[in-house]
Amino acid sequence: MVKAVSHPFFARIYPRIIAFTEAHGSIEHRQELLAGVHGRVVEIGAGTGANFRHYPPEVTQVVAVEPEPRLRALAEKAATEAPVPVEVAAGRAEKLPLEDDGFDVAVFSLVLCTIADVPGALAEVRRVLKPGGELRFYEHVVSERSGFRRVQKVLALPWRLIGGGCHLTRDTARAIQEAGFTVEDIRRFYFLINGRANPASPSIIGTARPTT
Numbered sequence: 001m002v003k004a005v006s007h008p009f010f011a012r013i014y015p016r017i018i019a020f021t022e023a024h025g026s027i028e029h030r031q032e033l034l035a036g037v038h039g040r041v042v043e044i045g046a047g048t049g050a051n052f053r054h055y056p057p058e059v060t061q062v063v064a065v066e067p068e069p070r071l072r073a074l075a076e077k078a079a080t081e082a083p084v085p086v087e088v089a090a091g092r093a094e095k096l097p098l099e100d101d102g103f104d105v106a107v108f109s110l111v112l113c114t115i116a117d118v119p120g121a122l123a124e125v126r127r128v129l130k131p132g133g134e135l136r137f138y139e140h141v142v143s144e145r146s147g148f149r150r151v152q153k154v155l156a157l158p159w160r161l162i163g164g165g166c167h168l169t170r171d172t173a174r175a176i177q178e179a180g181f182t183v184e185d186i187r188r189f190y191f192l193i194n195g196r197a198n199p200a201s202p203s204i205i206g207t208a209r210p211t212t
Ligand SMILES: C[S@@+](CC[C@H](N)C(=O)[O-])C[C@H]1O[C@@H](n2cnc3c(N)ncnc32)[C@H](O)[C@@H]1O
Pocket: 005, 018, 044, 045, 046, 047, 048, 049, 050, 051, 065, 066, 067, 068, 071, 091, 092, 093, 094, 108, 109, 110, 111, 114, 115, 116, 117
């Protein structure tokens, strides 16, 4: 049996976190993440559906998988206002309720920090992507700077408790490569709020494809 995901506190505060980060630049990150995406898309851990309004018209369908019931309800509402057809489904990344070879693109945004079994989730993405399909990712990650990394390590536990299981110190680009993907494009940056860094500032946006 796949474990349920329930984070009532996080589900209550996350819409406010999104509104705050969007006011400081994350909308541009989401647009960058989804630029040029087309065809049938699976979005994993879609949360409130904050990405939905940024899907380009070349997208024929988004299947958005979200395990947390309160966030999923918000995603269902966002789906009704999306510019492309979006179907919201219950499910976990580690066991996607989806067919093999069904999707042109898989999208992870701010979710590989939280998923319990990252290699399992990436193996599932390989399974559901069509041959030659593409993985898009926008994630906060462990810093490449040792001093910053030390701060992230100190704050990791309280951050995880408040942040619905979010890990501050994952090297997600490496995990993607180790799961059998070739990273084709990656931009590393610090997402600063009012010019200041926070523990989740080190970020990556990029694309990868299953290594053949
Ligand atoms: C920080 S939120 C990001 C939500 C959304 N992707 C965004 O960009 O705003 C992390 C999301 O991962 C989801 N999540 C946690 N564990 C998961 C799992 N095992 N499989 C899929 N999603 C998961 C959470 O419910 C939550 O919606």
